[in-house]
Amino acid sequence: MLLRPEQRAKLDSGKDSEFYSFPRFVTHADKQFLDRLTHLYRKLLQPQTRVLDLMSSWVSHLPEELEFERVEGHGMNEEELAKNPRLDRYFVRDLNENPQLPLADSEFDAVLIAVSVQYLQYPDAVFHEIGRVLKPGGLAIASFSNRMFYQKAIAAWREGTELSRVELVKQYFRSVPGFGEPQAIIHRSDVSPLLQMLGIGASDPFYAVAARWQDMGDGNKAQEQS
Numbered sequence: 001m002l003l004r005p006e007q008r009a010k011l012d013s014g015k016d017s018e019f020y021s022f023p024r025f026v027t028h029a030d031k032q033f034l035d036r037l038t039h040l041y042r043k044l045l046q047p048q049t050r051v052l053d054l055m056s057s058w059v060s061h062l063p064e065e066l067e068f069e070r071v072e073g074h075g076m077n078e079e080e081l082a083k084n085p086r087l088d089r090y091f092v093r094d095l096n097e098n099p100q101l102p103l104a105d106s107e108f109d110a111v112l113i114a115v116s117v118q119y120l121q122y123p124d125a126v127f128h129e130i131g132r133v134l135k136p137g138g139l140a141i142a143s144f145s146n147r148m149f150y151q152k153a154i155a156a157w158r159e160g161t162e163l164s165r166v167e168l169v170k171q172y173f174r175s176v177p178g179f180g181e182p183q184a185i186i187h188r189s190d191v192s193p194l195l196q197m198l199g200i201g202a203s204d205p206f207y208a209v210a211a212r213w214q215d216m217g218d219g220n221k222a223q224e225q226s
């Protein structure tokens, strides 16, 4: 087992479907974080491919100029998903109740999880499903910062440091045979803690972990070429 039962626990053990029953038309990270995420997608995703935006909402972080064959969305609130301009279609599912994705094998070139992986109680099962729906050579990218709905994040996340969370997400990938070695992309502000406390010059730290399904060797690894 990747996580012990106590590591999967949330402070709010109420149903996630109730927590997400009303839409939140907000963004969950600052502009600099979201620009970095879009920049990363621009570098790693290919046009005219199939993308699954898992744990999505009303906003898309996909580059506007990139056209895809299909963008499938998933989330917890239908009103939010209906407003997302990039989704061709979507489904609602509580992955903590049922981690299976109602999608065919090898359907997608990329699977994205933005600022949400901390809410998964059974990440091993969900990452297994991500591998199943990816085409050989397909890419999965999980991004996160230091913000969260604290009461809904799992204990393993809440109790970790920012860097131990990078390792945790790498472990999620490594727990599924078939993923290549995960790569981390990290941008942290070098502003002094005092200025950060005053809210001057600081931006949300950026973390992403990416891995390819059925890695084809070094030339095929996910790396940002910045």
Ligand SMILES: C[S@@+](CC[C@H](N)C(=O)[O-])C[C@H]1O[C@@H](n2cnc3c(N)ncnc32)[C@H](O)[C@@H]1O
Residues within 6 Å of the ligand: 016, 020, 027, 028, 054, 055, 056, 057, 058, 059, 074, 075, 076, 077, 093, 094, 095, 096, 097, 113, 114, 115, 116, 119
């Ligand atoms: C902080 S929001 C991020 C949404 C979106 N990815 C974004 O970048 O704006 C967290 C999202 O995680 C997803 N989520 C939370 N708990 C979930 C659960 N139990 N099952 C499936 N998805 C869940 C919901 O889609 C929710 O909108």
